[in-house]
Amino acid sequence: MITVKILIDSAEKVKKFSAILSKENVECELIEGFRIVDAKSVMGIFSMDLSKPIQLKIHSDNREILDHLKEFVVAGA
Template identity: 50%
Template sequence: MRQTTIALKSIDDVKKFVKIVCMYDFDVDMISGRHIVDAKSIMGIFSLDLSKPIKLEIHAIECDKFLEEIKEFAA
């Protein structure tokens, strides 16, 4: 498992992020405070406080390509 922190500042950021995450078979969780949601769920993401950075838990060992694709969202 790998972890990183991201920031999603607009609705377009959320849509683009979910599109990227959905291209991968492994699970990605988003953690904000005590709330954990599936990063492939747009509705779940909008239930989080997007004004703060969000922690990602990537449930894969080989995820360098994924991390490269989401680097524009790095917090």
């Protein structure tokens, strides 16, 4: 399992993030406090507070997925 902090602070980034994850054959969630949403769902993403980093949990050990998401990953968060 991979867990990272990401920042998706615009509508354009939400669409791009969702499109990237939709191509991956893995389960993944965004977690904000007690709220958990499907990370592939545009509506789910928009229900989160996008002004600050959010935790992304990917149910895979394949770290190559992070290469596709590197523009969203927040270093040191």
